[in-house]
Each structure stands twice: as C-alpha cells, then as structure tokens.
Amino acid sequence: xxxVTQTPKHLITATGQRVTLRCSPRSGxxxxxxxxxxxxxxxxxxxxxxxxxxxxxGNILERFSAQQFPDLHSELNLSSLELGDSxxxxxxxSEGTGGYGYTFGSGTRLTVV
Amino acid sequence: AQSVAxxxxxxxxxxxxxxxxxxxxxxxxxxxxxxxxxxxxRGLQFLLKYITGDNLVKGSYGFEAEFNKSxxxxxxxxPSALVSDSxxxxxxxISWSGxxxxxxxxxxxxKLSVIP
Numbered sequence: 001x002x003x004v005t006q007t008p009k010h011l012i013t014a015t016g017q018r019v020t021l022r023c024s025p026r027s028g029x030x031x032x033x034x035x036x037x038x039x040x041x042x043x044x045x046x047x048x049x050x051x052x053x054x055x056x057x058g059n060i061l062e063r064f065s066a067q068q069f070p071d072l073h074s075e076l077n078l079s080s081l082e083l084g085d086s087x088x089x090x091x092x093x094s095e096g097t098g099g100y101g102y103t104f105g106s107g108t109r110l111t112v113v
Numbered sequence: 114a115q116s117v118a119x120x121x122x123x124x125x126x127x128x129x130x131x132x133x134x135x136x137x138x139x140x141x142x143x144x145x146x147x148x149x150x151x152x153x154x155r156g157l158q159f160l161l162k163y164i165t166g167d168n169l170v171k172g173s174y175g176f177e178a179e180f181n182k183s184x185x186x187x188x189x190x191x192p193s194a195l196v197s198d199s200x201x202x203x204x205x206x207i208s209w210s211g212x213x214x215x216x217x218x219x220x221x222x223x224k225l226s227v228i229p
Binding site: 002004031033035042043045048050055056058090092097098099100102103104105106107 | 145149154155156157158159162203207208210211213214215216217218219220221222
C-alpha cells in the first residue's frame with residue numbers, strides 16, 4: 001500500500017456520460033497530480049493542485065476538471081466521455097511542489113463503451 | 114521544454130544476463146532525472162533519481178543508472194536480470210510548470226521481458 005488511495009479501481013461507462021475519480025493523498029502530502037496513461041500517449045500530465053490551489057495544467061481537455069478539497073483529497077471530473085478517454089488515470093502525491101518524492105496510487109481504469 | 118525519450122518500446126533479456134533500458138533527455142539547464150517501474154495493475158514505483166553528484170546512481174532492487182552528460186543519456190542497468198524484473202519502466206525528468214511548481218514528465222515507457 002503506497003498510502004495514496006484511488007477509487008474506484010475500475011469504471012465502465014457509456015459515451016456521453018460523466019464520471020468522478022477520487023484520490024486521497026498520502027498523509028502529510030499537500031500536492032496532488034493527475035496523470036492519464038494510454039497505450040498510444042504514454043503517461044500524460046493533466047493537472048496539479050497544492051493545498052487546495054491549482055498550480056499547473058498539462059494536457060487536460062476542457063471536458064475534464066479537477067479540484068482539491070480542504071481535507072486534501074482530490075477529484076477528477078470527466079464529462080461528455082468519448083471512447084478515446086478510455087485509459088488508466090493515476091493520482092500521485094508529494095509533500096511539496098518540487099516534483100520530488102512522488103507517490104503514486106494504483107490507478108482507476110476507465111472504460112468508455 | 115524538458116523531455117525524455119525511451120527509444121525502445123520493448124527489451125527482451127535472458128534471466129541472469131545484464132540488462133539495459135535506455136533513456137535520453139533534452140533539457141535546458143541541469144537535468145533532474147528519475148526511473149520508475151510499473152508492475153501489472155499497479156501504480157508506478159520509484160527506483161532511483163539523479164540530481165547531482167556521482168554519475169552512477171544506485172537504486173532499489175539492484176538497479177543502477179548512469180548519467181552521461183555528453184551523450185545526454187540516463188540508462189537504467191542491472192548486472193543480472195530476474196524474471197521478477199519483467200515490468201514497464203519509465204524514465205522521467207522534472208519540468209518547470211510555473212507558479213513555483215514542478216512536475217514529472219515521463220517517457221513513453223519500455224516493456225522489459227526477462228525470459229527464464
């Protein structure tokens with residue numbers, strides 16, 4: 001157990017639907033990062049939050065959004081889902097914002113049918 | 114922009130033989146480089162990092178990596194491969210994202226298969 005908890009582990013949904021992925025960071029970590037892993041694109045950085053504040057955006061689609069709550073857990077919202085959104089979504093956490101000491105969760109596998 | 118490239122999608126090696134997984138980098142300034150491993154249905158696990166200092170970095174599970182500035186490479190190595198080393202390996206570099214934050218930028222990954 002890495003200390004980063006992601007739920008659910010698996011999600012199957014239909015095109016056009018909306019889903020929410022949840023991440024609880026390791027105790028003491030203030031930064032949360034979201035990544036998307038697909039076969040053709042590899043690991044793509046989506047977005048980073050630090051202590052409730054958005055700090056950086058990567059290749060995140062406008063249909064996707066995220067937030068970090070006061071208890072530091074984070075949610076990634078994916079809407080108007082398309083078949084191409086099927087992927088593994090990882091959350092990682094770290095103590096600060098320096099990019100060091102990432103701890104990854106085990107991911108949520110999203111399948112859009 | 115900071116980036117890393119892993120030129121091989123797959124590497125096959127016989128058990129007991131030395132293994133190398135290649136990574137090259139393109140950065141401005143000093144690179145901060147990492148290797149992660151992903152086992153099936155698991156998240157990524159940290160193996161080792163290069164920040165500064167010795168060019169040969171030792172990490173978890175007997176892995177090491179050699180930083181080569183002239184060749185802009187950071188290859189992952191292990192003297193004797195185990196079947197249990199079979200996994201997906203990612204090279205990564207720290208990238209500046211503004212607002213006082215950095216994040217890891219990953220290569221596309223190399224699948225290592227160790228054949229018994």
